[in-house]
Amino acid sequence: MTPRPDAARSRARILDAARDLPADDLRLNDVAHRAGVGVATAYRHFPTVHALVEALAEADLARYSDLARRACAEPDPLRGLDLLVRDGLALQLAGDGLQAVLLADRDTSPAVTAIKDELLAAVETVVARAVAAGAARPDLTPARLRHLVCGVEHAVRVAGGGADEREFHLAAALAGLRAGPPAATGR
Amino acid sequence: MTPRPDAARSRARILDAARDLPADDLRLNDVAHRAGVGVATAYRHFPTVHALVEALAEADLARYSDLARRACAEPDPLRGLDLLVRDGLALQLAGDGLQAVLLADRDTSPAVTAIKDELLAAVETVVARAVAAGAARPDLTPARLRHLVCGVEHAVRVAGGGADEREFHLAAALAGLRAGPPAATGR
Amino acid sequence: MTPRPDAARSRARILDAARDLPADDLRLNDVAHRAGVGVATAYRHFPTVHALVEALAEADLARYSDLARRACAEPDPLRGLDLLVRDGLALQLAGDGLQAVLLADRDTSPAVTAIKDELLAAVETVVARAVAAGAARPDLTPARLRHLVCGVEHAVRVAGGGADEREFHLAAALAGLRAGPPAATGR
Amino acid sequence: MTPRPDAARSRARILDAARDLPADDLRLNDVAHRAGVGVATAYRHFPTVHALVEALAEADLARYSDLARRACAEPDPLRGLDLLVRDGLALQLAGDGLQAVLLADRDTSPAVTAIKDELLAAVETVVARAVAAGAARPDLTPARLRHLVCGVEHAVRVAGGGADEREFHLAAALAGLRAGPPAATGR
DNA sequence: AATGAATGAGATTTCATTCAT
């Protein structure tokens, strides 16, 4: 079960090399070359690009899960929701493969699935508490919260990713989550 | 000046064929084949995939511009803003290459640049009126509004694109745009 | 029979444009474009690249024929041979399509064939007189003389085409033509 | 260091296939197809056509170098020169890519450069000895000798390549090399 | 388990020639 030492070294080198590249444009060939490792070695460790992205995201995913647990523990449901969104957004913006892993239907690594399950459970709690307390729109669901944060991440990225833009879009999102449905203005 | 009829026919066939394919995964080779046109012909008309995406988006872009002009004409600035966001989102969700064209720094076609300029000018007016009327966050800018709508589009897409999801994210976004900055709850 | 004035103008423009390009790498497309003329127009005037090369070479070919006639008229057969080789080489080096036309089995233009026939007849005379006078190797034939000059042209070209190199290779060739067979030194 | 057996096999198959084609009209695509090898494999081994031509010529180049060394070792400088020209011409006529490799300014393969350097050094010696012994024109240089042989190769080729033609042009060239400058007969 | 050459599919590009206008 314990990996051979040289295998572990290869794996680590591959991950290190991958961190220098944009997560949305990884080529296993390229990564292997930069890692000073054979192409097939990279494929042995990570059969698909997604498997590699998962491995890269795993640490951040664990942090996300911890964050969600802390958000559950907040006495004030509103503050819990805000904390989750604010710090979750920061995590998603810091590492560019996280969104893909969060949104994937199936995971390559069981460990990743386990962490995601924990995370989703905690998010469910945070959302349920916020809705129950009237601190969030009544039609908010855990899935919707996740999608919304992904949308905000996207908005901030296309805006260039600066801190000012992040603050603006975060503030608008938090306000939008909280408020009840606005008076209809549509046609 | 006027394009030759056969050139126009080729162009139209290429565009028709491209409409059957996802805008984010177009291959000129494939498009040419489906259009019953030589590969070289496709490359002559559209030197890059982006040029083709632009051409596909041009009609929607014109509709977007019309919409923005109507939004300017709304007597109530708030209703103008809501109209622009709601119907703009619908346009962006209907044709999947629109966002890429809207966000591109440079355009291939001068016609596209012209339409985008008109659109941006109208958006500027809508935002300025809404802010002046106190109907939108004071730090809202035209660029931020565009990025926000792109974020909402993204959220709805990852949610599966259903009408319910669209309504939820739209409502949250409109509410978030309107409200002043929320009481700080961050760390 | 008289060409229409505009056709004549097209033809002239094509020839002018072709003169700016290396004769061994002409593309009709390219020539047409530089001439400011439609591609098909170029093809109408010159169905093949060789036809164009012939037309470009025609004037030089006529000069070559005149030269050969003058060489025939030389009282001294040796001087006639030398004159033909020396000035013929100069002509061949000056315009880079001449060799191809000289060596072609068939010609596109009857006019070119006529000039070549005159030229070949004169060369035959020059060679016959030189051989008869003992001023050239007895096994020299008109064809061999032509091939030899083409070989010298090639040597000068790969040497860079300078005047010194031309003089060296010319001198060696003239000496080689004149001498009887050398004492055998081969295996 | 040692090439992998399968890579060596591919390389050999590509070279074998290329030998069936005219060296002055090689297309990597075609060669790969005939060799029963993927196109990409052909491009990996030989990034350009010239690299392939070099590899094809390498064996002949080595023979050429041996020949030049033997020519240096001839006690009689004149016989050394004749041997080099006669047998060098035979080599150049046998394999049609040799001239291109000999005349190229830069080589793809360092091995080829090394052989060419040896060859050129030996030619230099042969020429120097012949000139010193009064067995060749005083203005003969190693470069001129190379260009002259290329010119003779060209003449023989355009003459059809037969043995008679080869003997004629060879005899003329050897005589031309040997003789001092002829009495001037030009204008 | 590690290696990197081989593979084949297909993207892009070039070009000579044809054809509708």
Add this chain to the structure above:
DNA sequence: TATGAATGAAATCTCATTCAT
């Protein structure tokens, strides 16, 4: 006749994945 877009074949190149060693 003139035009230049269209054409298709083929050359070059890229890439993700597989396979022999």
